[in-house]
Amino acid sequence: DAKTTQPNSMESNEEEPVHLPCNHSTISGTDYIHWYRQLPSQGPEYVIHGLTSNVNNRMASLAIAEDRKSSTLILHRATLRDAAVYYCILNIYNNAGNMLTFGGGTRLMVKP
Amino acid sequence: DTGVSQDPRHKITKRGQNVTFRCDPISEHNRLYWYRQTLGQGPEFLTYFQNEAQLEKSRLLSDRFSAERPKGSFSTLEIQRTEQGDSAMYLCASNPAGGYNEQFFGPGTRLTVL
Numbered sequence: 001d002a003k004t005t006q007p008n009s010m011e012s013n014e015e016e017p018v019h020l021p022c023n024h025s026t027i028s029g030t031d032y033i034h035w036y037r038q039l040p041s042q043g044p045e046y047v048i049h050g051l052t053s054n055v056n057n058r059m060a061s062l063a064i065a066e067d068r069k070s071s072t073l074i075l076h077r078a079t080l081r082d083a084a085v086y087y088c089i090l091n092i093y094n095n096a097g098n099m100l101t102f103g104g105g106t107r108l109m110v111k112p
Numbered sequence: 113d114t115g116v117s118q119d120p121r122h123k124i125t126k127r128g129q130n131v132t133f134r135c136d137p138i139s140e141h142n143r144l145y146w147y148r149q150t151l152g153q154g155p156e157f158l159t160y161f162q163n164e165a166q167l168e169k170s171r172l173l174s175d176r177f178s179a180e181r182p183k184g185s186f187s188t189l190e191i192q193r194t195e196q197g198d199s200a201m202y203l204c205a206s207n208p209a210g211g212y213n214e215q216f217f218g219p220g221t222r223l224t225v226l
Binding site for chain 2: 032041042043044045046049085087098099100101102103104105
């Protein structure tokens with residue numbers, strides 16, 4: 001399976017934008033890039049996913065490099081509730097189930 | 113609330129005992145997944161069901177682990193002869209079949225083996 005590399009931790013100030021990087025140099029053409037986050041004492045929750053083009057939703061934006069070897073999750077205005085572990089995951093999209101392979105993730109700390 | 117539910121939320125047991133966890137997925141979600149998460153690590157995939165059929169099992173799922181989804185609705189995960197290394201959070205997730213669908217996770221069952 002293609003692997004992802006993320007910083008162990010990052011810090012941000014409240015109400016400022018946050019850019020969470022992810023490297024995936026061995027990504028294949030059929031791998032989708034997914035982001036999930038896990039708040040303290042909760043199960044992971046879906047944030048966003050994309051293939052080639054940048055994506056936006058109500059939670060975040062996903063910027064994908066042209067060569068797809070890296071991507072960045074963007075939180076436009078961090079809040080204290082965004083403090084969580086953020087996981088970047090590569091996964092093939094098919095109808096046979098999409099088991100997720102989590103790495104260590106990035107622990108985001110948000111300072112008031 | 114119709115999210116994924118798991119029971120119990122916490123379980124403490126002695127080494128060698130058997131334990132069983134239950135997961136109730138979101139209604140009408142065909143697919144159900146079990147993951148295990150140890151402290152400080154990301155979740156690891158254990159097994160996956162589509163309806164009542166168990167279609168995928170990780171090599172992490174030793175012979176002491178068994179999962180069922182008899183009627184294609186709720187699922188159970190049983191661990192026999194528990195070991196201290198089984199101490200972890202056991203997470204369940206579900207999603208509908210067909211197309212790309214995000215996984216919806218439950219709150220997990222935290223197992224402590226003494």
